Amino acid sequence: MSVRTPPRLLDLAGMHLLRDDDLAFSALEQLPVELFPPLFTEAFNGRHTEILKAMVQAWPFAHLPLGSLIDLPHVGPLQAVLEALDVLFVQKVCARRCKLRVLDLRDTGHNFWSMWSGACGRTPVAEPRSMTKQHVAPLKVFIDLSLKKRTLDNFLTYLLRWVEQRKASIHLCCKKLKIVSMPMGNIVKVLSMVQLVCIQEVQVSCTWNLSTLATFAPFLGHMSNLQRCCLFPIQVSAFKKQEHDHVVQITSQFQRLGHLRDLHLESPSFLEGCLDQIIMCLKTTLDNLSITNCQLTESDLTHLSRCPNICQLKSLELNGVTLMDFNPELLQVLLEKVAATLQELYLDQCGIQDSQFEAILPSLSRSSQLRSFSLCGNILSMAVMEKLL
Incomplete structure (x- = not known):
């Protein structure tokens, strides 16, 4: 008879936050850095769009490797992330905790998520917190482009339209x-x-x-x-x-x-x-x-x-x-x-x-x-x- 591994306190805390949106919103400023990646993964896969938006605006890392999480053709969670970035662009300043500089839409982020999930022994260090708001530099969005159809697919069409409308705030990198x-x-x-x-x-x-x-x-x-x-x-x-x-x-x-x-x-x-x-x-x-x-x-x-x-x-x-x-x-x-x-x-x-x-x-x-x-x-x-x- 196998013995089930009990969930970690970290996992239990994340699941509790996802069941209570108001609690999650109020806790983000004080949320331990270790909880951001696993909570973000759960919110993205569970399509908790409002929590996703709030987490993007308080993201404590310079890099968000989103490509390995995207499940095409379902682009709802991705749209939520982009809408959250729009709020930062309109404000022209980052929230005091947000360190995001690179949004990576390539399928290259497995190591990042596995480190924070406990599947890997070494955990990366987050950017140090800043107590003041910072001006938003152009956000780098990385994507591998494969143009192989007569027309652009829905995902690429949506992304290009989003980038085109925000040229001053976005650098699309490939x-x-x-x-x-x-x-x-x-x-x-x-x-x-x-x-x-x-x-x-x-x-x-x-x-x-x-x-x-x-x-x-x-x-x-x-x-x-x-x-x-x-x-x-x-x-x-x-x-x-x-x-x-x-x-x-x-x-x-x-x-x-x-x-x-x-x-x-x-x-x-x-x-x-x-x-x-x-x-x-x-x-x-x-x-x-x-x-x-x-x-x-x-x-x-x-x-x-x-x-x-x-x-x-x-x-x-x-x-x-x-x-x-x-x-x-x-x-x-x-x-x-x-x-x-x-x-x-x-x-x-x-x-x-x-x-x-x-x-x-x-x-x-x-x-x-x-x-x-x-x-x-x-x-x-x-x-x-x-x-x-």
Whole structure:
């Protein structure tokens, strides 16, 4: 027969407060810090909206990780939190106990709530109390954006409308942006409300024409803290010489990305003959470079092999880039430059032949960090494969 663990006094106190709204309101100013997170969780899950509003206005921490509590499509508790913030914005001062500076709508707050619930042994320390009211600085609202529908969902529509009406009081921050399928008009609407300097990762998986990509490019250029950029697949249709201005508008944005470490371009047909416009203007040393399923010229590969920003590459992927007619020394020079750091090399479906592969074998033998290497789909004889082994 199992023995049930009796509830803690802390839990009993919280349940008692939730049964008596008037008592809860009057007790908030003197409520122990330890009671705020478990009581807030119970109030949020139980949809005690009035208590939620009061707790937000007296929140004793700088950070409120709300994302892990939100149960879509039920947005009632979230609306209560936003309405409570509106009261603070109207007052233009924080209640003497409120320390809230960051509202986090990402699903990243499990550790915070488990610490205060007793599931974790170490409890974080709250901000010290202030006995005076403080002016409200712009509140940072963090969210991971995944734009993958023709229209915005109800949650995102409600949030964006709320942010748009309070631009002076809200900084909408996004570290990870993913665009799968959405009209450019909606993308522009969303990005115009986001603090673009906060974005660290962007992934675009849309089949855009050149003019559409050029429309997105200025937003990309304003992501000055971007570390990882994935554009795939970019299938540019009906490329014409008169579209050169679009290419310049796209490639010129990369010189503004002063923290870029990972660059992944799939099917970037606009790059043929102008790869140097991207890689030669980079301000940081890349860790990972992937250019796949497109045509490059010998001039492109020459610029790549001479680029100082690839000398510490850990991963290089050129799958689907035809190298059959290229001077084998170009690939040899490229691999020599990255031999000390390269850990992953992918050269699938490149049309590499025996003479070219034999030229890069010495460089491969000096790649002491190499852990993953793929050559699928190339035209190689058994004799050359034996040399590799």
